[in-house]
Amino acid sequence: MPEKWFVYMQNQPIGIFDSGLGGLTAMSEIQRLLPDEDFVYFGDTARIPYGTRSRPVIEKYSMQDCKFLLSKGVKAILIACGTVSSNALDLLEGSFSLPIIGVIEGAAGRAAEIAEAGNGIVCVLGTEATIKSNSFVNAVNKINPHLKVISKSCPMFVPLVENGYTNKDNIAANAIADEYLSEIALQKPSAVILGCTHYPLLADVIGNYLPDSALIDSGREAALILKEKLSASGLLTGSGRGNTEYYTSDDITLFASLAKRFLGSDISMNTYKTDIENFS
Amino acid sequence: MPEKWFVYMQNQPIGIFDSGLGGLTAMSEIQRLLPDEDFVYFGDTARIPYGTRSRPVIEKYSMQDCKFLLSKGVKAILIACGTVSSNALDLLEGSFSLPIIGVIEGAAGRAAEIAEAGNGIVCVLGTEATIKSNSFVNAVNKINPHLKVISKSCPMFVPLVENGYTNKDNIAANAIADEYLSEIALQKPSAVILGCTHYPLLADVIGNYLPDSALIDSGREAALILKEKLSASGLLTGSGRGNTEYYTSDDITLFASLAKRFLGSDISMNTYKTDIENFS
Numbered sequence: 362m363p364e365k366w367f368v369y370m371q372n373q374p375i376g377i378f379d380s381g382l383g384g385l386t387a388m389s390e391i392q393r394l395l396p397d398e399d400f401v402y403f404g405d406t407a408r409i410p411y412g413t414r415s416r417p418v419i420e421k422y423s424m425q426d427c428k429f430l431l432s433k434g435v436k437a438i439l440i441a442c443g444t445v446s447s448n449a450l451d452l453l454e455g456s457f458s459l460p461i462i463g464v465i466e467g468a469a470g471r472a473a474e475i476a477e478a479g480n481g482i483v484c485v486l487g488t489e490a491t492i493k494s495n496s497f498v499n500a501v502n503k504i505n506p507h508l509k510v511i512s513k514s515c516p517m518f519v520p521l522v523e524n525g526y527t528n529k530d531n532i533a534a535n536a537i538a539d540e541y542l543s544e545i546a547l548q549k550p551s552a553v554i555l556g557c558t559h560y561p562l563l564a565d566v567i568g569n570y571l572p573d574s575a576l577i578d579s580g581r582e583a584a585l586i587l588k589e590k591l592s593a594s595g596l597l598t599g600s601g602r603g604n605t606e607y608y609t610s611d612d613i614t615l616f617a618s619l620a621k622r623f624l625g626s627d628i629s630m631n632t633y634k635t636d637i638e639n640f641s
Numbered sequence: 642m643p644e645k646w647f648v649y650m651q652n653q654p655i656g657i658f659d660s661g662l663g664g665l666t667a668m669s670e671i672q673r674l675l676p677d678e679d680f681v682y683f684g685d686t687a688r689i690p691y692g693t694r695s696r697p698v699i700e701k702y703s704m705q706d707c708k709f710l711l712s713k714g715v716k717a718i719l720i721a722c723g724t725v726s727s728n729a730l731d732l733l734e735g736s737f738s739l740p741i742i743g744v745i746e747g748a749a750g751r752a753a754e755i756a757e758a759g760n761g762i763v764c765v766l767g768t769e770a771t772i773k774s775n776s777f778v779n780a781v782n783k784i785n786p787h788l789k790v791i792s793k794s795c796p797m798f799v800p801l802v803e804n805g806y807t808n809k810d811n812i813a814a815n816a817i818a819d820e821y822l823s824e825i826a827l828q829k830p831s832a833v834i835l836g837c838t839h840y841p842l843l844a845d846v847i848g849n850y851l852p853d854s855a856l857i858d859s860g861r862e863a864a865l866i867l868k869e870k871l872s873a874s875g876l877l878t879g880s881g882r883g884n885t886e887y888y889t890s891d892d893i894t895l896f897a898s899l900a901k902r903f904l905g906s907d908i909s910m911n912t913y914k915t916d917i918e919n920f921s
Binding site for chain 2: 532
């Protein structure tokens, strides 16, 4: 790699994308770990949710998402979305030459570690498309085939989070969590992977039904792996700007106001719109 | 209009579209009213929901939806979607020369009629984009400016319906309906417009909180108006085939299995896929 180009790349931003706002939980984590880096976040709010769609649609949308981030000159991409990580990681890695990190690897590693020290049972919670792909199950069993991995799709969790039903005592959220989790709780899994980046915001409610399990934030684990990989390949910047630009495929005001729920701060001044369907 | 072309048009199908499956409630109604007509239904399941998106996105998507139906040679279009009817009807009517019917007009007329005979209060329930547009409020007050029209956006109702939480006694559905409707119930509106075509499936739950109100199915009212208009312009067929083709922008199997929840029958043999983004 020519030296000049390498220095140029070091100073380029890291790209992060999700179907919408869930990825902001991973974003916060990577910003905390790498405060000197610049970031470009894309939330595909015009086409959210991804988790109920078929694999070909998820593949098509995530190819466009990556092409958009590449147009912003990113040096690496964090797929802050369990559904895309589960259904399109191989396609994306095969299509682009920069480092691309999904949320499967890190969470599977952490879960295996905890379950090995515990009762050997891992549970995966995710969207329908994520659970159908068996991505987390395969990743955990690749590390240790003796671990028992159970999984459950929780299609109502994303709408609950997006509409702010995240309070520990919320009746609707608890009724739905009860339906999804009460049978699983009987097995007392040592580790529970929150396989969708929206789910950490529901951790209090989920914890009501799985009090004996360690909840693993898949976005947080991915952020740790991204830091390691960029550091190992010398791609971290020394310039110390720490800027973040946010892009949405739908309305800026709508995006910024919902993002406040995830980030606690107002990002409307740094939010821009892009027409994602142009990137094909 | 040349006679030959007119006869050709009479035998063309009626187009119906929605962001997804909600419009099937209106579809069933129009099939019942016009058993001899052919229909082409398009559900944009690759981009559902529309109701949380901004007006420009809704306009863009619905223009593509109409262009797809026109490619199937339809003689009229029923917009079986409260969000599109509220945000894009004028645009669509201005862009295409065939009859286009939305769900506002009929429901507003029926609500005004009932409220005039009752306590003069109408309530509109709809998606965020529908309520923000004030479409139903304006339509009711255009008929009678003395009627009081209150409105409420119910963003969780679509995910509840799509995930089958429609039972009269469902805890989560009732908790959410309680939150949306308990204050409105104090005013005992004579007429409540179900301004989203998903909502009729939640009528039992909604009825728990509004026992004194007549619930108006906006898709059903639109079907009645469509029948009237086609009949008045001589555009009803006499050929008596009664075929329906279903198109989805995502997976056929997924669409057909969810459609069963709305229609009670298996339509997988008559369901096809289309790439909606090609129609621009």
